[in-house]
Amino acid sequence: xxxxxGVTGGIAAYKAAEIVRLLQDRGxxxxxxxxxxxxxxxxxxxxxxxxGEKVVTGMFSRGEEHEPNISSAIEHxxxxxxxxxxxxxxxxADVLAHFAQGIANDFLTALYLATTAPVVVAPAMNVNMxxxxxxxxxxEILRKRGVKIxxxxxxxxxxxxxxAGRLAENEAIxxxxxxxxxxxxDLSGETVLLTAGPTREKIDPVRYLSNRSSGRxxxxxxxxxxxxxxxxxxxxxxxxxxxxxxxxxxQVESAEAMRNAALELLPESTIVIMTAAVADYRAKNPGxxxxxxxxxxxxxxxxxxxxxxxIASRKGSRLVVGFAAETSNALENARQKLTGKNLDxxxxxxxxxxxxxxxxxxxxxxxxTCDSLETIDVxxxxxxxxxxxxxxxxxxxxxxPKSAVKI
Ligand code: CTP
Numbered sequence: 001x002x003x004x005x006g007v008t009g010g011i012a013a014y015k016a017a018e019i020v021r022l023l024q025d026r027g028x029x030x031x032x033x034x035x036x037x038x039x040x041x042x043x044x045x046x047x048x049x050x051x052g053e054k055v056v057t058g059m060f061s062r063g064e065e066h067e068p069n070i071s072s073a074i075e076h077x078x079x080x081x082x083x084x085x086x087x088x089x090x091x092x093a094d095v096l097a098h099f100a101q102g103i104a105n106d107f108l109t110a111l112y113l114a115t116t117a118p119v120v121v122a123p124a125m126n127v128n129m130x131x132x133x134x135x136x137x138x139x140e141i142l143r144k145r146g147v148k149i150x151x152x153x154x155x156x157x158x159x160x161x162x163x164a165g166r167l168a169e170n171e172a173i174x175x176x177x178x179x180x181x182x183x184x185x186d187l188s189g190e191t192v193l194l195t196a197g198p199t200r201e202k203i204d205p206v207r208y209l210s211n212r213s214s215g216r217x218x219x220x221x222x223x224x225x226x227x228x229x230x231x232x233x234x235x236x237x238x239x240x241x242x243x244x245x246x247x248x249x250x251q252v253e254s255a256e257a258m259r260n261a262a263l264e265l266l267p268e269s270t271i272v273i274m275t276a277a278v279a280d281y282r283a284k285n286p287g288x289x290x291x292x293x294x295x296x297x298x299x300x301x302x303x304x305x306x307x308x309x310x311i312a313s314r315k316g317s318r319l320v321v322g323f324a325a326e327t328s329n330a331l332e333n334a335r336q337k338l339t340g341k342n343l344d345x346x347x348x349x350x351x352x353x354x355x356x357x358x359x360x361x362x363x364x365x366x367x368x369t370c371d372s373l374e375t376i377d378v379x380x381x382x383x384x385x386x387x388x389x390x391x392x393x394x395x396x397x398x399x400x401p402k403s404a405v406k407i
Pocket of ligand 1: 308326
């Protein structure tokens, strides 16, 4: 998901930097658009560094020859089509007036007209400007048009006066943005315990046994759950990707460490989702020195703890969801795991298929739940969509608890 964040010229412009960070924490890409006046308050470089994206600073960015660049002249159309919401924070009285009257004389105001995405504005200005009949009338026009207005707070203002006009708290702006993005907060109040990634079982100081797992499915679920309002406790094995920064992360290596971390966090959780590709076996006697090559050798293995089974046996009123990577008889095996391990839901992926599953951004899964013999097919799509579908089923099971189907 991507939002356009318009920053206009007010003392509160610096507060937009924190808004960029909070949105990114939730996995949302941010394209910052600064008005000329905003650039008097904060340098575009600050936003470029924070957002990792080029900041739009004008309608006609100039190329090396100082000639207006033709592609930049129509960039507002491209940005308008690429964003899922336009958020303006802080929004001055001037930009509200431009939006209300449809005057498009810079990038941000042209973007407002060109986008069909939902629009959120967080006004900030002097109290008299806020109370002025012109501002009130413009706000009324915008409100009627469906623009979401995050009302400013009251207090001491930078101009020395006291009253309404302070930029709303960041949390309120983020909540309005998430709402505009259609991210319902149906997991607010829930704490989701998630395992993700592979585990590594030591053979000697330089070698280990592991599973093919990028952690992407688990991290997508973590991000999606956060965006739907949950607190997320993420227990993860080693991966090459960055976990969502709003998740509370516990890094582990071995199955034993993952088990200990998960059991310790279990009491805090209300929903458990185990996506980790836990190694099923570990070396019985891992070497303390590097094992030398001396012709054929065999490795004595012993099973690791089945974390999912152990968690499910102590689940209480929690919902417990497992994942199953199968290469044959996927549904049959998954149904057995669902009932055998006392799970509420299992998400099966057939990892024998090309291009989905391991090390891919895409996945195709079948969801089995304890209350139905019907299966839910999620045909090949991005892992983000799969995560949303899994969370939809969790919310359904939570809101309509039914007894498990007897097979
Ligand atoms: N799992 C676990 N602890 C293990 C092994 C698996 O918690 N030691 C969890 C995984 O995170 C996943 C689910 O169990 O959610 C199913 O994993 P999978 O490897 O498909 O199933 P297993 O029960 O190990 O069965 P098998 O390997 O025989 O198919």
